[in-house]
Amino acid sequence: MNRDVLFFDLDGTLIDSAVGITRCVAHALECMQHPVPPQEELRRWIGPALRTSFAPLFHDAERVEQAVLHYRERFESHGWREHEIYPDIGEVVQELHAAGHLLAVVTAKNEPHARRIVEHLPFGHCFTDVIGATPDGSRSHKPELIAEALQRLSLQPGRCWMIGDRHMDIEGARHHGMRNIGVLWGFGGAEELRRAGAQYLANTPRELPGLLGQSGALVPAAH
DSSP: OOOOEEEEOSBTTTEEOHHHHHHHHHHHHHHTTOOOOOHHHHGGGSSSOHHHHHHHHHOOHHHHHHHHHHHHHHHHHTGGGOOEEOTTHHHHHHHHHHTTOEEEEEEEEEHHHHHHHHHHSTTGGGEEEEEEEOTTSSSOSHHHHHHHHHHHTTOOGGGEEEEESSHHHHHHHHHTTOEEEEESSSSSOHHHHHHHTOSEEESSGGGHHHHHTSOOOOOOOOO
């Protein structure tokens, strides 16, 4: 197997964070005196940048920032611990690390929060770096996050794979002409990932090493 660089998304790829994220969104909406939608709708908040999801509800930059602060208050006290590790993903990450791959987490989650979570994962030591959104939102979308990871780690896109569960992960990878794998145990689903142009789909973490062993042609960069 070639020793590639593997960028892993966090929510929906390494951890099932639905409980923590949805409870924090509900808390923020309650603090803003905004109706809390049903659980299934709250799950759609998993993946996009917070400001992207709050903006259509409040239509005012100051109120959006207030909502983000309410979310973060609860996340820092409770939400960061409210997740489960997906079965087998830890073992697969450790196997890929032992095989010589360079691993990093690239997530739209606030970087300090993401670092805190990864540091507490039993396999967190396998990741060279954690690249996340800036607290002010100036870097929050996947193309920007991947660009930051490439620059920070001095990498060329051709060496790298993006592995994630949402269309943003695939679109970010394609923007940079990177190989990519959409994972089906998270929050996106096969239809969403195919529409985004996923190069490969993995049903379980155990399928990742085999897919990474394929030489697949690079995906054309978006223009």
